[in-house]
Amino acid sequence: MAETVRISVLLPLPLAGAFDYLDSGLGLAPGDYVEVPLGGRQVIGVVWDGAPEGKTPTARLKPVTARLDAPPMPEVTRRFVAWVAGYVLAPPGAVLKMAMSVPEALRPAPLKTLYRRGGPLPARMTTERQALLDALIDDLPRSVRDLSALAYVGEGVVRGLIEGGTLLGVEVAAHDPYPMPDLSLAGPILSPAQMAAAGELMEAVGQGFRPILLEGVTGSGKTEVYFEAMARALENPQAQVLVLLPEIALTAQWLQRFADRFGVEPVLWHSGLTDGERRRAWRAAADGQARVVVGARSALFLPFPALALIVVDEEHDAAFKQEEGVIYQGRDMAVVRAQQGAIPVVLASATPALETVSNVRRGRYAHVHLPERHGEAVLPEVTAIDLRRTGLPRGGFLAQPLRDALLATVAAGEQALMFLNRRGYAPLTLCRTCGHRMECPQCSAWLVEHRGAGRLQCHHCGYATRLPSACPECEAEGQFAACGPGVERIAEEVAALAPDLRVTVLSSDLMASPKEFAAVIDDITQHRVDCIIGTQMVTKGYHFPKLTLVGVVDADLGLAGGDLRAAERTYQQLSQVAGRAGREALRGRVLMQTYMPEHPVMAALISGDRDAFIEAELQAREDHGMPPFGRLAGLIVSGEEADAVTRHARKLSQTAPVGIGVSVLGPVPAPLALLRGRHRWRLLVKAARDIDLQRMLRDWIARAGTDRKVRVQIDIDPYGFM
Structure with a gap:
């Protein structure tokens, strides 16, 4: 009789840890994918490392149903899953789910049937049948379509030979292996x-x-x-x-x-x-x-x-x-x-x-x-347009110097990019009569107008609706005004400057698929576009040979709010978009519209003195004990009942850790106090680098207890504070 062994199985579920099961003669080892019973259903999990929990009597344990025919999860992947779970304070099973994101891949591979010669010749031989059989000299199995194309005959001819038994079916994996990279190819000549x-x-x-x-x-x-x-x-x-x-x-x-x-x-x-x-x-x-x-x-x-x-x-x-x-x-x-x-x-x-x-x-x-661009290319010249002095034309968002530069660039046979990190036509729609703002019913956010699609949309939850004919507040008709620009509105303004200008908008909500996006990129590269209007997606390393002018419509946009990384992120984004200009022999230039040309970010971009900006940012972070010189963790308390969320957030505050090197800020309603129908409060933990932040947070959450109506998410090293 096979020996019954207690083993530990981690399931891809947000549970506290692994469960004990019985290995009844399967000879299981850590990393094996197994099917196990759980609450009346079968679940796929992984035989996990370490000793089983051992609390449940062996007689009450259920045996593993089956071992799946898949390569075991590597030991390094299991260690990585455990490490990530411990660091971000997530259930190990929730992290495992990311490593088992395609359960179907653990089952036998789907098969397809191909055909090759192997049976008797047909009783009736036609010219087309003979041509097909003559073509099959390599004996490789092929699909009906491929056989038809190989011999230039109809698929009916192929199927007739299959029905007659002349062509025999072969079961093979539905997917061909991926082709191997060719290391013999010469790469580009490097400097x-x-x-x-x-x-x-x-x-x-x-x-x-x-x-x-x-x-x-x-x-x-x-x-x-x-x-x-x-x-x-x-x-x-x-x-x-x-x-x-x-x-x-x-x-x-x-x-x-x-x-x-x-x-x-x-x-x-x-x-x-x-x-x-x-x-x-x-x-x-x-x-x-x-x-x-x-x-x-x-x-x-x-x-x-x-x-x-x-x-x-x-x-x-x-x-x-x-x-x-x-x-x-x-x-x-x-x-x-x-x-x-x-x-x-x-x-x-x-x-x-x-x-x-x-x-x-x-x-x-x-x-x-x-430190230098490849070949003949040099870094572009960066200039600020001080909107306090220059101003904007009535009803427009491109200052006259930027308009002039755009038209001159296109006239010279080159390309321009107008950058604004704001999707849609306008970020806010309000009633001129009463001031009512169109807001998302599920989020604390304004609805963004997408005029091309004829809708107002929330960029947080996806809620969309058409612009009503009358104001929901005062019932005034035809009084809605679009406030502020999005990329669609900038495209409208550029098109009005020169009706024959070839303009394209690069924005994630306008691209239906990666294939469509690739086609637009090809149009730009082949100079079938004169002016690109784009959001942050144009900053991702694209190379457009004829692009020589970058206009930043609102260089100050990312500096608003109290985000720790606002200056750093704005500098990175503007540097990246500026880097699209002049990437070959043609000299590039960048014009940034700003109301704050003296801001350290603008000054660093204009002067090219990146090191001075980094030194100042690092010194400010160190002075305040902020990352990378200190540690942060965010707690997001959310739920469908506002009172329950508020109570639990205050309970967390009352049980918060105190001590040298630790401070807790909050609780306060989150900037997005309502998101996808859930009310939200936030707390922020600031700690010295030598504090065991994870242990402190675990103890804190345990002291505060739980409320089934409320979810507490922990964000180690937060990047966003919404």
Whole structure:
């Protein structure tokens, strides 16, 4: 009789920990995917490390139903899941769910039927049948469509041979293997500076854990440099490489560069994939067949068996911060994943995050620098348009100097970009008669007008409605006014300047798919567009050869509010968008409309003295004990009943930790006090670096107790404060 062994199984559910089950002769080991009973249903989990809990008597334990035929979850992935759960104070099962995001991939792969010769010749031979049989000299199985195309015959001919038994069916996996990168292809010719940088990255491959900041001005060729490190890693036939991009669905140019360098496309991982594509990509990563995966932050949790290098491109980008569900910083977790796997991680940026800069200065990260643009290109000249002196035309949002520069640029056969990080037509719609503002019924937010689509929309929950004919407050008809500009309104103003101007708007809500976005990028690259009107999505490393003018419509936009990182984020964003200008031989220039040209961010951009800005920002952070010199954690208390949320937030305040090096701010209603129908309060914990923040938070939450009507989310190292 097989020995019955108690084992620990972690389930992808937001539960406190692993459950005990019985291994009745299956010989299970940590990492095995198993099916187990739970409350009357079958659930897939992972045999977990460590001793079983042991509290439940063996006689009451249920046996594992089955072991699934899938590669076991690697030990490094299990350690990573446990580490992330402990750091962000999330249930381990909730983190495991991110690593098991495609349960279908754990089942047998779907099959398809292909056909090849193998049966008797048909009783009646026709010219077309003979042509098909003559073409099948390689004996490779093919689909009906491929066989038809191979011999230039109709599919009916093929099916007739199948029915007659001349062609036999072969069951094969529905998905073909991903093509392998071709390392024999020559990369682009690198400059001496690029070669030196590439050499440092290549040297790190295979030498254990080493975080490296690859810093280079916009247009310096950072991508081509880290491609060389990727090629070095892939020389090992088992090695896998992961590249994280902030918005994977929008990176058509990056994917083309990769294809040019390695002859194939990488394996993609992002939320825009179909279920079948996600299944195929997840299984290929788990099997080790996916050699290069390019994905959004969630790709970190794919169960790579042989990861040899991680690259985080645009490492400063706020899109790497996950704000929903399990809250984590993708860039920081990439460094942790590299440490867990003893591999190098490259953080690439023209404007690295202050946390990264601080780690370089402390000697924790290596630093590789590309201070100049590649080839003949030089950095653009940046000039401020002081709107206090220049003013704006009546009803317009582009000052006359920017209008003149735009028209002159297009007349010279070049391209211009007008940047405004605000989607839609107008951010606010109000009634001229009574002042009523159109607000979201589910969020504390104004509805944004999208005139092209004919709707008002909330950018937080997605609620949308048409603009009513009469004001809901005073019933006045035809009195709604659009206040402030969005990119659609700027496009309208640009089109009015010169009706023959070829204008396109780049905004996430106007792009139906990555394919559509790629087509627009191609139009811009091929100079079928004169003027681009874009939001932050145009700052993501695009290369437009004819683009020489960047106009920033509202350079002050990101500086409003009390956000800790407002100045840093604004500097990064404006630097990145400025970097789109003059990336080849044509000289570029940047005009920034601002009411605060003396602000440190504007002064640094105009003078090009980035180091002075960083020094001032770091000194201000250090003076106030803010990251990277101190630690922050946010507590978000939410629920559908406002009174219950308020009570629990105050209870948290009353039980808050006190002591040297710790202070708790709040509770206060969140700036978005209502979000998706849930009322919200916030508290902010500020602690010295030597405080065990996670332990303190766990003890605090336990003291305050729970309320089933209220949810408390913990945000370690918060980036947003809404």
